[in-house]
Amino acid sequence: MLVELKQKVFEANLELPKYNLVKFTWSNVSAVDRDKELIVIKPSGLDYNTMTYKDMVVVDYKGNVLEGELNPTSDTMTHIVLYKAFPEIGGIVHTHLPWATIWAQAGMNVPALGTTHVDTFYGEVPCARFLTIEEIESAYEENTGRVIVETLQERGIKPLEIPAILLKGHGPFTWGKTPEDAVMNSVVLEEVCRMNYYAKAINPLSKELPQDILDKHYLRKHGKNAYYGQNISII
Amino acid sequence: MLVELKQKVFEANLELPKYNLVKFTWSNVSAVDRDKELIVIKPSGLDYNTMTYKDMVVVDYKGNVLEGELNPTSDTMTHIVLYKAFPEIGGIVHTHLPWATIWAQAGMNVPALGTTHVDTFYGEVPCARFLTIEEIESAYEENTGRVIVETLQERGIKPLEIPAILLKGHGPFTWGKTPEDAVMNSVVLEEVCRMNYYAKAINPLSKELPQDILDKHYLRKHGKNAYYGQNISII
Amino acid sequence: MLVELKQKVFEANLELPKYNLVKFTWSNVSAVDRDKELIVIKPSGLDYNTMTYKDMVVVDYKGNVLEGELNPTSDTMTHIVLYKAFPEIGGIVHTHLPWATIWAQAGMNVPALGTTHVDTFYGEVPCARFLTIEEIESAYEENTGRVIVETLQERGIKPLEIPAILLKGHGPFTWGKTPEDAVMNSVVLEEVCRMNYYAKAINPLSKELPQDILDKHYLRKHGKNAYYGQNISII
Amino acid sequence: MLVELKQKVFEANLELPKYNLVKFTWSNVSAVDRDKELIVIKPSGLDYNTMTYKDMVVVDYKGNVLEGELNPTSDTMTHIVLYKAFPEIGGIVHTHLPWATIWAQAGMNVPALGTTHVDTFYGEVPCARFLTIEEIESAYEENTGRVIVETLQERGIKPLEIPAILLKGHGPFTWGKTPEDAVMNSVVLEEVCRMNYYAKAINPLSKELPQDILDKHYLRKHGKNAYYGQNISII
Numbered sequence: 001m002l003v004e005l006k007q008k009v010f011e012a013n014l015e016l017p018k019y020n021l022v023k024f025t026w027s028n029v030s031a032v033d034r035d036k037e038l039i040v041i042k043p044s045g046l047d048y049n050t051m052t053y054k055d056m057v058v059v060d061y062k063g064n065v066l067e068g069e070l071n072p073t074s075d076t077m078t079h080i081v082l083y084k085a086f087p088e089i090g091g092i093v094h095t096h097l098p099w100a101t102i103w104a105q106a107g108m109n110v111p112a113l114g115t116t117h118v119d120t121f122y123g124e125v126p127c128a129r130f131l132t133i134e135e136i137e138s139a140y141e142e143n144t145g146r147v148i149v150e151t152l153q154e155r156g157i158k159p160l161e162i163p164a165i166l167l168k169g170h171g172p173f174t175w176g177k178t179p180e181d182a183v184m185n186s187v188v189l190e191e192v193c194r195m196n197y198y199a200k201a202i203n204p205l206s207k208e209l210p211q212d213i214l215d216k217h218y219l220r221k222h223g224k225n226a227y228y229g230q231n232i233s234i235i
Numbered sequence: 236m237l238v239e240l241k242q243k244v245f246e247a248n249l250e251l252p253k254y255n256l257v258k259f260t261w262s263n264v265s266a267v268d269r270d271k272e273l274i275v276i277k278p279s280g281l282d283y284n285t286m287t288y289k290d291m292v293v294v295d296y297k298g299n300v301l302e303g304e305l306n307p308t309s310d311t312m313t314h315i316v317l318y319k320a321f322p323e324i325g326g327i328v329h330t331h332l333p334w335a336t337i338w339a340q341a342g343m344n345v346p347a348l349g350t351t352h353v354d355t356f357y358g359e360v361p362c363a364r365f366l367t368i369e370e371i372e373s374a375y376e377e378n379t380g381r382v383i384v385e386t387l388q389e390r391g392i393k394p395l396e397i398p399a400i401l402l403k404g405h406g407p408f409t410w411g412k413t414p415e416d417a418v419m420n421s422v423v424l425e426e427v428c429r430m431n432y433y434a435k436a437i438n439p440l441s442k443e444l445p446q447d448i449l450d451k452h453y454l455r456k457h458g459k460n461a462y463y464g465q466n467i468s469i470i
Numbered sequence: 471m472l473v474e475l476k477q478k479v480f481e482a483n484l485e486l487p488k489y490n491l492v493k494f495t496w497s498n499v500s501a502v503d504r505d506k507e508l509i510v511i512k513p514s515g516l517d518y519n520t521m522t523y524k525d526m527v528v529v530d531y532k533g534n535v536l537e538g539e540l541n542p543t544s545d546t547m548t549h550i551v552l553y554k555a556f557p558e559i560g561g562i563v564h565t566h567l568p569w570a571t572i573w574a575q576a577g578m579n580v581p582a583l584g585t586t587h588v589d590t591f592y593g594e595v596p597c598a599r600f601l602t603i604e605e606i607e608s609a610y611e612e613n614t615g616r617v618i619v620e621t622l623q624e625r626g627i628k629p630l631e632i633p634a635i636l637l638k639g640h641g642p643f644t645w646g647k648t649p650e651d652a653v654m655n656s657v658v659l660e661e662v663c664r665m666n667y668y669a670k671a672i673n674p675l676s677k678e679l680p681q682d683i684l685d686k687h688y689l690r691k692h693g694k695n696a697y698y699g700q701n702i703s704i705i
Numbered sequence: 706m707l708v709e710l711k712q713k714v715f716e717a718n719l720e721l722p723k724y725n726l727v728k729f730t731w732s733n734v735s736a737v738d739r740d741k742e743l744i745v746i747k748p749s750g751l752d753y754n755t756m757t758y759k760d761m762v763v764v765d766y767k768g769n770v771l772e773g774e775l776n777p778t779s780d781t782m783t784h785i786v787l788y789k790a791f792p793e794i795g796g797i798v799h800t801h802l803p804w805a806t807i808w809a810q811a812g813m814n815v816p817a818l819g820t821t822h823v824d825t826f827y828g829e830v831p832c833a834r835f836l837t838i839e840e841i842e843s844a845y846e847e848n849t850g851r852v853i854v855e856t857l858q859e860r861g862i863k864p865l866e867i868p869a870i871l872l873k874g875h876g877p878f879t880w881g882k883t884p885e886d887a888v889m890n891s892v893v894l895e896e897v898c899r900m901n902y903y904a905k906a907i908n909p910l911s912k913e914l915p916q917d918i919l920d921k922h923y924l925r926k927h928g929k930n931a932y933y934g935q936n937i938s939i940i
Contacts, residue, residue, distance in 0.1 A: 045464030105349040105434035199575035229515030280934030340819040340904035669810035699750030
């Protein structure tokens with residue numbers, strides 16, 4: 001069942017340890033099959049060294065396990081809420097990568113200080129609020145997803161234009177059209193969080209990019225007039 | 236004598252260099268056999284590259300060497316005091332890992348700023364006081380252990396709920412039910428010390444997690460209602 | 471066509487990933503053939519792992535592609551402007567290396583705080599201004615090159631004496647007599663940006679080197695009285 | 706001539722790249738034969754990857770090259786001054802390791818904030834003054850050595866008790882009874898400079914270790930009552 005997608009999700013999960021960015025089992029990647037309304041997701045707390053593509057778990061939009069002998073990641077319901085709210089995305093990544101987690105712990109949005117940032121994220125990356133006691137006690141993981149959706153809606157963010165968010169006191173979620181894109185967005189977010197920290201530290205008055213440079217860089221890589229790379233695709 | 240435990244202690248000692256976290260011989264791991272009241276511990280100042288499991292030293296609860304041709308680590312008496320005071324622990328690790336040592340040198344408790352912290356440590360990790368001149372001059376290593384025990388007791392900390400401490404001006408000790416757990420707790424402590432430093436640096440007003448999120452994350456991984464991972468164990 | 475130069479440019483492009491300094495495809499190296507007035511340059515957004523020397527693109531001084539099936543880097547016009555303005559240089563490198571990018575995002579010149587800096591850069595490395603809206607909207611990449619040239623002229627900098635510049639909010643360009651030199655200058659700039667950040671952080675009053683030490687170190691490695699290394703060359 | 710010592714110096718030079726601490730050719734290690742009053746030292750600017758033990762250069766106490774086809778490091782006269790002033794040392798290392806260089810650029814002594822420091826250095830590591838214009842213009846490298854000797858004498862430091870110094874605006878020199886010890890002291894200095902920076906950054910009031918803890922740790926590893934390690938030697 002969904003062998004190809006399992007293989008993709010498995011490989012995307014292994015991308016993160018390759019970048020030396022993941023400690024232990026602290027990340028999970030998923031992908032969705034939009035036609036079948038099924039999600040393939042990493043098992044909870046599984047060792048990357050012994051994991052195979054067959055360990056990937058298939059769940060439906062309610063979180064029921066349809067295939068797989070292992071428990072899916074405890075964050076599964078968060079992934080599901082995002083897939084249902086954002087029909088344009090195909091893959092999701094959650095990590096505790098240190099720099100993104102540092103900004104999340106500081107409870108701050110990541111400002112767009114440089115072209116490295118706006119080549120991928122079309123504006124500042126938001127940090128979502130803490131969940132309330134009620135949200136924590138009722139359905140923590142599902143409500144985590146709802147807070148992400150709420151944050152994007154309140155700030156008027158299109159999911160594929162800023163494919164990342166920080167959860168206050170926790171860590172980042174990123175997404176993309178595919179699980180590979182979602183992983184790449186995690187790696188870029190990590191680098192941007194690191195560089196923006198130090199830029200602010202050297203010069204606390206470091207300013208966000210002027211809007212016209214932000215537009216220029218984002219739009220030379222994305223959208224219908226993009227001219228970066230070899231395979232210019234129209235979003 | 237205790238061949239299996241020697242093998243475990245040997246392997247746990249080698250875990251730390253694997254994470255690229257240890258310089259030279261600056262760490263030691265031990266384990267205890269509760270029935271026999273014997274401790275297996277790394278020799279002092281021995282090169283990790285040539286060390287074998289047979290080099291592990293067996294000592295009794297008074298620090299007498301019962302087996303082994305090498306001197307046990309000079310911190311042996313600290314380990315012994317902890318094993319005697321905390322009957323629930325099975326392994327101990329001492330390192331000079333840089334981020335934990337940095338917090339120790341700063342003489343500060345490590346606040347619980349994020350879920351990465353509270354997935355492992357159920358609250359802030361304490362920093363113990365300096366030893367007094369008398370404590371240093373009489374039985375330094377033994378008194379180091381006593382100060383650790385005193386610190387946990389004064390703060391009402393259960394050893395397995397916060398399995399780590401910083402020694403002011405020195406470095407960390409961690410422990411766990413097994414030597415592997417103790418090593419893992421060292422690695423998590425190191426990561427948490429790094430992230431919490433930067434979170435405070437970005438935003439000096441970064442706050443400790445609200446108690447309900449702290450509870451939620453700690454308890455979804457630990458205790459009788461845990462639902463993280465594949466082998467949910469009851470502590 | 472230009473097989474030897476393609477091979478050199480290809481190898482210089484691969485030098486940067488070797489230093490673990492480049493993420494994804496975020497850098498480009500070029501070289502010039504002064505007699506033929508032709509430039510060999512990396513294709514846009516190409517994976518370093520599968521790239522071969524045959525993928526290098528040949529362009530003329532107007533940016534026309536004379537050979538190569540791939541699009542040259544989107545920064546090609548910036549390279550061309552520099553080659554035309556600085557006849558003494560033979561290779562150019564653009565990267566998003568983190569420390570140089572951090573200083574660029576902070577919008578600050580890199581002061582000459584140590585001999586590591588002045589062994590390569592004969593004074594502070596300048597940070598250029600933002601482009602104006604008009605410059606962005608008309609010919610962004612070409613105008614980027616013009617701003618670099620303008621900055622060096624205004625500050626009276628000879629290109630080979632300070633072979634590097636930061637673009638505000640973007641990242642560094644470095645150059646040299648050869649593409650290999652340009653890569654080496656990128657690596658030194660990165661190291662210097664890192665060290666100078668921390669030196670200022672420990673001691674905000676850290677001062678630039680006295681002029682006589684600056685002269686001594688630069689001139690014992692460069693110029694007609696140099697006495698460092700094995701092949702003392704006269705610039 | 707001095708084949709064994711050349712081999713030792715060669716290997717000690719290669720120790721530093723092994724720790725991933727050296728960029729390009731930015732370090733040099735030497736050793737002395739006290740009986741013959743000869744020094745074996747690394748050639749200037751030579752690539753570590755192709756260097757062999759035969760490339761090591763033999764010089765006398767005046768800096769004359771007695772054997773070797775390559776120029777010795779341009780810092781040779783500094784090494785010689787130190788060997789002549791400190792009869793108890795057998796090896797010297799000069800590097801631009803980043804953290805030690807950062808403290809040198811900040812022009813600050815490295816305070817003894819932790820036991821990691823005082824296990825090797827019996828007190829704060831001094832930062833020497835800038836050379837005067839006259840000292841720079843007459844015999845720069847020789848005068849650099851003299852400033853090191855002057856600094857230790859003024860502060861009453863025994864070379865083997867604090868086997869390291871920072872040169873303001875430049876970088877560290879370390880030494881030891883053997884070239885291997887000198888390399889180890891460089892690595893420890895680097896780690897200590899890193900940790901002490903961050904400890905001061907977390908808590909600007911971080912204090913130097915109390916004298917009695919400093920004594921305890923230094924003396925349990927060094928001197929006639931040492932009880933650390935397997936081969937307790939009397940200095």
